[in-house]
Amino acid sequence: MKLTNEHIKGLVECMGVTHEQELNCNECLDLVPEYVEQDIQKQPIRSTLKPVEYHLALCKECRDEYDTLRELLTDTENG
Amino acid sequence: MNQLLGDWNKLSSPDSTARDLALSELRLTLVRSLTKALGQRAGVNEAFIEDMVQLSLLRILDKLDTFQGRSAFTTWAIAIALRIAMSELRRKHWNNVSLDELQQTNELIPQDKASQPSPDEASEIKETREILLETIHSQLNERQRLVLLADLNAMPHDEIAAQLQISRNAVYKLGHDARKALKRELEKAGYSASQLLAAFQPNSFTASV
Numbered sequence: 332m333k334l335t336n337e338h339i340k341g342l343v344e345c346m347g348v349t350h351e352q353e354l355n356c357n358e359c360l361d362l363v364p365e366y367v368e369q370d371i372q373k374q375p376i377r378s379t380l381k382p383v384e385y386h387l388a389l390c391k392e393c394r395d396e397y398d399t400l401r402e403l404l405t406d407t408e409n410g
Numbered sequence: 411m412n413q414l415l416g417d418w419n420k421l422s423s424p425d426s427t428a429r430d431l432a433l434s435e436l437r438l439t440l441v442r443s444l445t446k447a448l449g450q451r452a453g454v455n456e457a458f459i460e461d462m463v464q465l466s467l468l469r470i471l472d473k474l475d476t477f478q479g480r481s482a483f484t485t486w487a488i489a490i491a492l493r494i495a496m497s498e499l500r501r502k503h504w505n506n507v508s509l510d511e512l513q514q515t516n517e518l519i520p521q522d523k524a525s526q527p528s529p530d531e532a533s534e535i536k537e538t539r540e541i542l543l544e545t546i547h548s549q550l551n552e553r554q555r556l557v558l559l560a561d562l563n564a565m566p567h568d569e570i571a572a573q574l575q576i577s578r579n580a581v582y583k584l585g586h587d588a589r590k591a592l593k594r595e596l597e598k599a600g601y602s603a604s605q606l607l608a609a610f611q612p613n614s615f616t617a618s619v
Binding site for chain 1: 538
């Protein structure tokens, strides 16, 4: 496999959002319900939930699950 | 706990009739939610939804003590069900791709051994490639390299976890440790992510000619 410019760019983008301490997928899932409700209600996200944002920026599986949950709850809220 | 569960407190009731009724209501909520959220996706049918709801109910009941009431109970329960169902869908999609094969056919090699980089490539990008390859080969262990390789090929962590027989959390940690090592080495060389991303902008290529 060639380490193409696209790969390098992708890796560098990941570096930009890499933190020394990060939530793992289960820790993220524990906080997602609270985070998604604040997000949908357009409330300011509490600082203790910031790590969720960092994890969602890096983990495509958790991001996909989050987006699906958010869409479902938004649709439900809008009737 | 019962207070936190609100109307769902009967899920932990000693009265089996009340508990079964609450369970039946939760089951219906999950069936509706998964059908609405995933019903249009390939591989999703009534039997799949039913299986995923059963697995979800078991997981939710198992974790009931950990519910802290910081969100609606249904939000918490649906998030768990979506994790289970979407993990399974990803695994079904990827289960014919073996990590071993990926490793054998996708050795991370310098791009310039396979094709020459563009002559007007920014010097930062050339150096970044060298640092990344050097770090990948000298500082990452085999599993960290494998997760990085699988990530570059968009293989989901659920499938990597299943093939390596470790948890998705463990896969995430391998990737995190790999990213930290790469970031550390780039910073040692004086590069920040934002500076390097700027080098990928088309104008930077022009400027570097």
